[in-house]
Amino acid sequence: MRDYVNEPHEIEKKSFEIIGRELGGIKFPEETDSIVKRVIHTTADFEYARLIEFKNNAVARGLNALKAGKHIYADTGMIKAAVNNRALAMQHIDVLNFVHDDDVIAEAKKRGVTRSTVAMEKAVNREDVSIFAIGNAPTALYRLIDLIKDGAPKPDLIVGAPIGFVGAAESKAALDELDPYDIPYIRINGRKGGSPVVGAILNAMLYKLGRDW
């Protein structure tokens, strides 16, 4: 028999111990600590400790939205796959994605814009959605920023984490344009990010509301 840890909770516990140890003297505020560590846990990449940024009381305000059962709009199907279904069900929350909807595809083609752009417009118009989680498309994040500047309802949380070499870092930097609007957001600065990182952030927040497994 091989000698390895088989039990998911045990693996998670040991992993967080290792992460805490290897972070050495680096300490995070209590409300962000489990979020930063879960991102490192998901990526095995300690660089996220300095890339992640929390603005405008993002954790507390995001948690209130999750407690209220507000749905999450995600720009990729991978985010939906990454968020824990049991944790979502406990709060009666859905993760929505509209980029494959027929009406979105048709309108994007007609207007010559990305599906992510049109899908974001559709999401912003939903009263039951107030959390926006973007792991891939700079155009989704740009569109969200512009819609808010144009008077769209203020989100309770934006997770801004498009990954990539072209436009991703710039789209996240553009969140600065929302400074006058007091929008809570969690951002991954630079090129890194992606759907698993977004999933880790959302899971860490959901787990703060309770975990029955």
Add this chain to the structure above:
Amino acid sequence: MRDYVNEPHEIEKKSFEIIGRELGGIKFPEETDSIVKRVIHTTADFEYARLIEFKNNAVARGLNALKAGKHIYADTGMIKAAVNNRALAMQHIDVLNFVHDDDVIAEAKKRGVTRSTVAMEKAVNREDVSIFAIGNAPTALYRLIDLIKDGAPKPDLIVGAPIGFVGAAESKAALDELDPYDIPYIRINGRKGGSPVVGAILNAMLYKLGRDW
């Protein structure tokens, strides 16, 4: 209007140019070049250039299996979400995952092992599956290695990329035990890896067989 690149092919082309430039003098063999670069493209993490390892003619032999329409067994739903559906459809390939199957759940509980372990046993018994892609569960990879040593049919390709702090690196190192069996594999050494990395490797290989978009 914001000034950004909107067209996915253009973004991809520019991204690969940036990656090539920032890799500087580092060159990869022609058959692995697009795979390594797509992993970097997906993760925005150049460390993968030195973490990825190709053994036993993995690319050519894996491509032959893909061309023959062999299905892919993946240990996570996120891998299924990460692999390009159009590219799979062109080769009539499915990505399968059994960890949520009722029979797998029941048997794992009965035997006190992980679902990933039992799901891997189910996958190995399928004649139409010869590619095994593991992005999360060390137990899935360990079970696959042991089944092969016990006489299971030889896979055409293993993508060994569990990510994490407990058991992941060790499970990938255990692929060394397959040295006498001439099994083609692509491995991410160390802690890093994960479903998006596995998706990037599989997509890069599928794109070598043609891309109609």
